Amino acid sequence: MQATPQVAQSANHRSPVRPLSPRSSIYRWRAPMLASFAHRISGFVLLLFIPVYLYLLSALTASPEDFLRVLDGMHSTVGRFMLWLVGTALIYHLVNGIRFLLLDAGFSETREKMRGNARFSLVAGVIGALFLAVYLW
Amino acid sequence: MDAVIQLEVYRFDPEKGGEPSMQPFEVPVNKPGMKLLDALNYIKWELDGTLTYRRSCGEGVCGSDGMNINGVNGLACITPVAGLKQPIKVRPLPSMQVIRDLVVDTTHFFDQYRSVKPWLQAESPVPEHERLQTPEQRAELDGSYECILCGCCTTACPSWWWNGDRFLGPAALLQADRWIKDSRDEATGERLDDLEDAFKLYRCHQIMNCMEACPKGLNPTAAINHLKRTLLARKS
Numbered sequence: 001m002q003a004t005p006q007v008a009q010s011a012n013h014r015s016p017v018r019p020l021s022p023r024s025s026i027y028r029w030r031a032p033m034l035a036s037f038a039h040r041i042s043g044f045v046l047l048l049f050i051p052v053y054l055y056l057l058s059a060l061t062a063s064p065e066d067f068l069r070v071l072d073g074m075h076s077t078v079g080r081f082m083l084w085l086v087g088t089a090l091i092y093h094l095v096n097g098i099r100f101l102l103l104d105a106g107f108s109e110t111r112e113k114m115r116g117n118a119r120f121s122l123v124a125g126v127i128g129a130l131f132l133a134v135y136l137w
Numbered sequence: 138m139d140a141v142i143q144l145e146v147y148r149f150d151p152e153k154g155g156e157p158s159m160q161p162f163e164v165p166v167n168k169p170g171m172k173l174l175d176a177l178n179y180i181k182w183e184l185d186g187t188l189t190y191r192r193s194c195g196e197g198v199c200g201s202d203g204m205n206i207n208g209v210n211g212l213a214c215i216t217p218v219a220g221l222k223q224p225i226k227v228r229p230l231p232s233m234q235v236i237r238d239l240v241v242d243t244t245h246f247f248d249q250y251r252s253v254k255p256w257l258q259a260e261s262p263v264p265e266h267e268r269l270q271t272p273e274q275r276a277e278l279d280g281s282y283e284c285i286l287c288g289c290c291t292t293a294c295p296s297w298w299w300n301g302d303r304f305l306g307p308a309a310l311l312q313a314d315r316w317i318k319d320s321r322d323e324a325t326g327e328r329l330d331d332l333e334d335a336f337k338l339y340r341c342h343q344i345m346n347c348m349e350a351c352p353k354g355l356n357p358t359a360a361i362n363h364l365k366r367t368l369l370a371r372k373s
Contacts, residue, residue, distance in 0.1 A: 017151050017154065018151070018234035018235055018236060018242065019149060019156075019230040019234075019235050020230060020233070020234060020235070021205075021228060021230060021231050021232060021233050021234075021235050021241060022147075022205075022228060023149070023231035023232040023292075023295075023298045024295065024298065026205065026208055026226075026228060027205075027208055027209070027229070027231060027293065027295075027346070028207065028208030028209050030345075030346070030349050031351050032344060032346070032348070033295070033345065033346055033349075034345050036344040036345070037150065037343050037344070039342075040342070047258070059267035073353040096262075100343060103343060103362060104362060104365065104366070105366075106362065106363070106366060107269050109356065109362070110282060110356070110359075111348050111354070111356055113346075114345055114348060114358065114359075115349075118345070128231070
């Protein structure tokens with residue numbers, strides 16, 4: 001009879017006696033998973049850049065002195081890094097966004113192609129990041 | 138054959154309580170082509186009889202022994218130990234309530250499967266013999282009907298981990314697509330109405346873990362994309 005409360009507790013779907021099996025901490029990263037997460041993150045970076053972009057636009061056009069000050073800021077390490085980050089995010093999000101649109105439209109439905117074009121997006125992002133780094137420094 | 142393989146197996150005993158832990162085991166390789174299930178059987182029969190897991194057919198048909206093997210979901214009975222990095226880390230299917238060791242509560246998974254009404258719905262009178270399909274119509278079901286509902290895909294999906302209460306997950310959506318594609322089914326409209334929901338279907342973000350995990354080589358991501366296109370085609 002002692003087991004009765006245990007059984008009743010176990011029958012509850014959210015029971016504290018049943019731990020949740022590990023998920024994000026143990027799941028192995030593969031190219032398509034990385035490509036999808038990188039797409040969300042790059043999209044978020046682009047979103048965060050919108051107020052910065054608006055600030056730069058208004059600051060650059062405020063006065064000749066402001067223009068020079070902001071230009072100096074953009075040439076600093078922090079300014080270049082920001083441009084690199086948002087540029088990389090833009091390149092990756094563009095390439096992978098086109099990939100997602102093509103997948104939505106029904107192109108490349110096989111497992112091999114889906115894996116292959118995820119790798120293509122990631123490689124394009126890395127090449128874009130390297131190219132931008134060379135260009136900015 | 139005297140080679141030994143190292144395993145680390147997830148252990149949780151509800152009667153003892155406490156935190157789950159990983160227990161190391163050493164298992165001899167006792168036959169060529171040894172599968173992970175053989176190693177688990179050896180542990181249960183020779184080393185520690187309390188190890189608990191589901192298994193039945195032992196040849197990738199029943200879908201009982203779905204588990205997380207070195208970070209990727211698969212069936213223990215058709216996974217050769219030879220290709221696995223050691224120690225082989227064996228855990229229950231992710232994001233599930235653990236009943237004991239590798240046994241998880243699949244109630245919610247099968248409730249979601251049931252919610253897509255995975256049976257033929259037809260109003261028209263039953264013909265004298267059977268509802269016929271052309272070979273082409275039958276071929277439409279290839280890549281869907283082979284699903285054995287092992288749960289490897291759904292429990293591999295991060296969207297389902299985080300929104301599993303509302304997102305149906307790859308297995309249920311693959312089945313939904315299977316019945317929508319079936320030429321004999323006459324409830325396509327209602328099936329699509331049921332799926333047209335921001336969460337049930339559209340939480341899929343093309344992470345494709347389902348496709349990578351499926352031990353039968355199916356592609357639930359492609360099925361989900363087909364569902365989205367079918368809904369779009371209906372609107373336009």
